[in-house]
Amino acid sequence: MTAPLQGQMMDVPLTVSALLTHAARFYGSVEIVSRRIEGDLHRYTYRDCERRAKQLAQALLGLDVQPGERIATLAWNGYRHLEAYYGTTGIGAVCHTINPRLFPDQIVFIINDAQDSYVLFDTPFAPLVDMLAPQCPHVRGWIALTDDAHRPDMRTPVLSYETLLAPHDGAFDWPRIDERSASYLCYTSGTTGHPKGALYSHRSTMLHAYGAALPNALALSARDVVLPVVPMFHVNAWGIPHAAPLAGAKLVLPGKDLDGRSLHELMEAERVTFSAGVPTVYLGLLAHMKETGARFSSLERTVIGGSACPPAMLRTFEDDYRVEVIHAWGMTEMSPLGTLVKLTSEEAQRPPLVRRALREKQGRAVFSVDMKIVGDDGQELPWDGVAFGDLHVRGPCVIDRYYGADTSPLIDGWFPTGDVATLDPDGFLHITDRSKDVIKSGGEWISSIDVENIAIAHPAVAEAACVAVAHPRWTERPLLVVVKRPHADVTRDELLAFYTDKVVRWWIPDDVVFVDELPHTATGKLQKLKLREQYRHHRLPSALAADDCPLADSTADADARAAGPVHEGIPARRSRR
Known part of the structure; x- marks a missing residue:
């Protein structure tokens, strides 16, 4: 059989560093604007970003970081975090973004499972780092993403990011890397058991960036000003930190201030045309718009994912503000856009x-x-x-x-x-x-099994089931249905107080219903479908309090969401295995 005819093209690997090099060379003067943790607004260009990313690469090599080593981040959306994306992957190391909203025990598991060598962190997470450090023996060093003047006073010895970069000049050529080698490590939220890692390659990251930037996806171009509200620790901010430099688009990074007023001010000041985030954040933004009578002067379109975009939100964006809503879905396991x-x-x-x-x-x-x-x-x-x-x-x-x-x-x-x-x-x-029974609240998953296990640990509880109930602000919130032990007693408030210090606050159920028995299958499994149907009209106390939210769905809308198809959003999707 005749061998297939081979193409005669250059063998240039698809590597992440090529994205930043492209932006620095051909869109070098395009701005990256960041609201810093220190409180001010920072501006520089793609050309500056590549130089500093190379300084970081030199610094990491000076710390004897080897190809394949995992370098973790605990950080908001900002220029230093963006430099970490490229400075680590550019030398063949793996950028491991960690969600700081997870419970500390989960973060400890993730750092140890990944065997991270260094952890770069924003200063507001200093208390968290002091908690984590004694439990993470593989970490050789903790690096505060700031200068010496703003370095926090901590029990843990830490390096200053700016001091680390200062001795290096950025005169550095990115090494040639196998495109199938690892680039990023993102963990699922661990909704049923420990979190699981999805290890991306340079090739997959590049192909994802190409797909994301296409007209039938995010449709990014050099004319866009892009503000990713979705965190860079959340599945690589849905690929925007890669797709934006590919397209030569201006980046606006909002830092930790994601309230409606702060976002609107930043959007208007920087003439943002495109944004992306979960419904919960946009509820706050649109509530601010309604309360103040503000308008969008430049915003043209937004991607909404992480959980289903409420119909009322879609109508408000498109009918009241003439902003196109792009509904999206994906998973951590898919890089994440689907x-x-x-x-x-x-x-x-x-x-x-x-x-x-x-x-x-x-x-x-x-x-x-x-x-x-x-x-x-x-x-x-x-x-x-x-x-x-x-x-x-x-x-x-x-x-x-x-x-x-x-x-x-x-x-x-x-x-x-x-x-x-x-x-x-x-x-x-x-x-x-x-197919599984996790609960999606405000773009984050809640494990019904973990919630049930804590309830069952209470001495007055014989059996418990946790199911999702529609919520006008958070899409879903957990309802706990409980069977008490014979002759035992516990109140709703006592049981909810039992969750304190056992899970993060937003995992605590919004309400408790006491029943005589729970429905089971012939094999003894809980029939949660029956419970969801039975309590689909249940009005949570927090839902009643949210009824005056300007974008809250009507009761009919909420009931329809609970009874009908449940839509999923983009990459904040997590494994339920």
Whole structure:
């Protein structure tokens, strides 16, 4: 058999450093603006960013950081965090972003599981670092992302980032790296057991950046001013720190101040055209707009993911402020973008209600993602918009296995997402249910199993079930349904107080209902579907308090969300395994 004819093209590896080099050379004067932890506004250019990223690379090499070593970050969206993205990966090390909102025990597990060599952190996380450091023996050093003048007084010995960079000049050539070597390590939220790592490659990161920037995805260009509200510790801010320099777009990084007033002021001052974030943050932004009568003078479009975009929010953005909403879905295991809603010219001509129904779905797959739905027998189901089954995905930006795992979760080469969905003939994805029972609150997952286990540990509780109940502000909040032990007694407030110091505050259920028994299957498993149906009209105390929120859905909308299909959003999606 004749050997295939090989192409005669340069063998240039797809590496992350090429993105920043491209931006520095061809969009070198384009700004990166950051609201700093120190309180001021910092400005510099892509050209400056590459020079400082190279200074960091030199500094890490001076610390004897080797290719493949994990360098962790605990930081908000800012220019130093962006430099860490490129300075670490540029020398073949792995940038490991850590979500500081996780419970400290989870962060300790993640740092130790990854065997991080150094941890770069923003100064507000100094108390957290003092808590973590004694429990993380693999960490050789902790680096405060500031200068000596602002270095916090801590028990833990720390280096100053600026002092670390100062001896180096940035006159450095990025080394040639195998494009299949590791680039970033992002962990799931550990909703059912320990968090699991998704280890991306340079090749997958580059392909994801290309797919994200396409017109049918984020549609970024050099004319855009991009403000990622989604944190850079949350699945690489949905790929925006890579897609923006690829397109030559100006970046605006908001730091830790994500309240409505701060975001609006920054958007207006920097003439932001594109933003991306979870519904909870945008509720605060739009509430500020309504209260003050403010308008957007430059914002054209926003990606909303992490959890379903409430219909009321979509209507407010588009009808009141003429801002296009791009609904999106994805997973940590997918790098993370999976689907986005962009209508074809024909779909854009359909009646308004039909268009709105399409925009509330999850949309079409981005380039590099393929998908299918399968039945209980594992056979693929038709794309008719009616048949629903388990959603499976595959592609060069989808994991093959979890970090450190010996076995792969793939089924016949496809990754099972844990969602149940339909696909219509035009490729529109509509997620209709969850195959596991995690709860999505404000863009973050809550483990129903962990919540139940704490309740059962109370001496007065015989059995407990935690289910999601619709909430006008947070999309979902946990409701605890409890069976007491015979002759035992406990009040709602006493049981909720039992959670103090056992989980992060936002995992604590919003309400407790006491019952005589819980529904079970023939094999003794809890029937949570029945519980969700039974309590879908339950009005949580916090929901009643949120009823006067200017963007809260009506009771009918909330009931419809609880009873009907539950949509998922973008990368904050986590594994439920």
